[in-house]
Amino acid sequence: MQQITVQLGTRSYPISIGSGLLPMLSSQLKKHLRRQVFIITNTRVAELYLEKVKQALQPDHQINWFIMQDGEAYKNFESYQQALDHLITASYGRDCTVVALGGGVVGDLAGFVAASYQRGVDFVQLPTTLLSQVDSSVGGKTAINHPQGKNLVGAFHQPQAVVIDIDCLQTLPERELKAGLAEIIKYGIMADAEFFAWLETNIKKLLELDAESITYAIATSCQIKANVVAGDEREKGQRALLNLGHTFGHAIETASGYGNWLHGEAVAAGMAIAAQVAQCEELISNQDYQRILRLLVAAGLPVNAPSTISWPEWQQLMGRDKKVQAGQIRYVLPTAIGAAKITTDISDSTLQQCVAEVRAL
Numbered sequence: 397m398q399q400i401t402v403q404l405g406t407r408s409y410p411i412s413i414g415s416g417l418l419p420m421l422s423s424q425l426k427k428h429l430r431r432q433v434f435i436i437t438n439t440r441v442a443e444l445y446l447e448k449v450k451q452a453l454q455p456d457h458q459i460n461w462f463i464m465q466d467g468e469a470y471k472n473f474e475s476y477q478q479a480l481d482h483l484i485t486a487s488y489g490r491d492c493t494v495v496a497l498g499g500g501v502v503g504d505l506a507g508f509v510a511a512s513y514q515r516g517v518d519f520v521q522l523p524t525t526l527l528s529q530v531d532s533s534v535g536g537k538t539a540i541n542h543p544q545g546k547n548l549v550g551a552f553h554q555p556q557a558v559v560i561d562i563d564c565l566q567t568l569p570e571r572e573l574k575a576g577l578a579e580i581i582k583y584g585i586m587a588d589a590e591f592f593a594w595l596e597t598n599i600k601k602l603l604e605l606d607a608e609s610i611t612y613a614i615a616t617s618c619q620i621k622a623n624v625v626a627g628d629e630r631e632k633g634q635r636a637l638l639n640l641g642h643t644f645g646h647a648i649e650t651a652s653g654y655g656n657w658l659h660g661e662a663v664a665a666g667m668a669i670a671a672q673v674a675q676c677e678e679l680i681s682n683q684d685y686q687r688i689l690r691l692l693v694a695a696g697l698p699v700n701a702p703s704t705i706s707w708p709e710w711q712q713l714m715g716r717d718k719k720v721q722a723g724q725i726r727y728v729l730p731t732a733i734g735a736a737k738i739t740t741d742i743s744d745s746t747l748q749q750c751v752a753e754v755r756a757l
């Protein structure tokens with residue numbers, strides 16, 4: 397088992413990564429779980445893992461749970477209210493722990509429940525998708541979607557612990573695995589040229605779920621994210637680099653109806669647009685631009701944006717991005733493999749042309 401710490405002073409927390417961790421949860425989480433535990437999961441994950449988790453935690457804990465509907469479309473106000481209704485009906489107090497068992501949808505929603513129930517209770521993440529293991533379970537961004545934009549309602553609320561059992565990936569559909577690779581590739585592009593080169597060589601092994609390679613990719617991703625979050629917990633500056641591809645990607649997810657494009661797929665197409673803009677602006681070499689596209693394609697990810705979104709719609713959706721400051725959209729653009737920058741200085745015509753070109757790739 398490997399352990400990484402997110403260094404946030406008194407709110408620091410461990411990320412444990414390994415095989416066979418769910419059955420050993422009680423010992424993994426000894427110091428991190430309150431007596432009253434409230435598990436939030438979804439229909440699919442409950443079928444696969446809820447009993448295992450309950451068994452691992454009994455009899456030391458009082459356990460209640462809420463099973464939400466499966467899918468991005470359910471990361472909404474209704475599921476949020478239903479989860480709270482369950483917590484209140486079960487008479488859970490402020491001294492409970494909310495446990496998220498599932499992918500990023502469950503994790504984001506459960507995190508927001510934990511952040512807001514009785515003004516904040518403890519929270520533990522048990523991520524079961526590749527995407528949630530490398531990204532959403534770490535860093536404390538919690539949220540639900542609004543029909544007009546992704547993650548528009550939420551809070552920063554760090555977990556007490558994250559336990560990543562790589563065995564969960566055995567049951568994950570291939571399309572979801574690929575979606576997780578998008579956020580892994582993101583780390584290589586924005587922060588780590590050596591990791592990007594490793595991904596170029598090992599992408600097939602990741603697609604085949606080679607245990608050593610997957611563990612290395614998860615640990616490296618979590619370490620990169622932990623470093624960024626430790627330096628800028630609330631996205632006042634450099635944390636925005638973790639949003640590479642998201643200004644465009646979130647617009648794609650919202651415009652196409654939540655769940656039609658997976659988050660990772662939309663981020664992949666968003667990173668292709670960001671790379672294209674960077675190339676038009678001569679911020680990145682053609683060679684690095686090509687390497688980004690090649691790796692995304694090798695991971696089986698889309699590099700084309702949908703052609704159904706009109707330019708005014710792009711503008712409206714991107715205008716709701718949470719990085720907007722003083723009415724100006726701040727774009728994250730790659731400047732080389734392993735480096736990115738945040739800029740407002742891109743003309744509308746360049747953007748429109750790049751979005752059109754990525755549609756035509």
Ligand SMILES: NC(=O)c1ccc[n+]([C@@H]2O[C@H](COP(=O)([O-])OP(=O)(O)OC[C@H]3O[C@@H](n4cnc5c(N)ncnc54)[C@H](O)[C@@H]3O)[C@@H](O)[C@H]2O)c1
Pocket residue numbers: 438440441444466467468471498499500501502504524525526527528531532533534535536537538546547564565566567568569572575576659660
């Ligand atoms: N908070 C953050 O920092 C952050 C970071 C990245 C993404 N996100 C959010 O995460 C969400 C995407 O997360 P996701 O890609 O995990 O999607 P998801 O949570 O919808 O999970 C994908 C699918 O896999 C199923 N599933 C989960 N674990 C499984 C398993 N082990 N075996 C079989 N099926 C399983 C789920 O039921 C679902 O159908 C988006 O809402 C995105 O906005 C948040």
Ligand SMILES: O=C(O)C(=O)C[C@@H](O)[C@H](O)[C@H](O)COP(=O)(O)O
Pocket residue numbers: 531535537546547579631635636638639642718
């Ligand atoms: O942790 C972060 O910071 C990220 O930006 C990670 C992203 O992968 C993630 O999708 C996040 O939820 C996007 O944040 P948002 O602030 O744009 O909603």
Ligand SMILES: [Zn+2]
Pocket residue numbers: 531579642659663
């Ligand atoms: Zn993301």
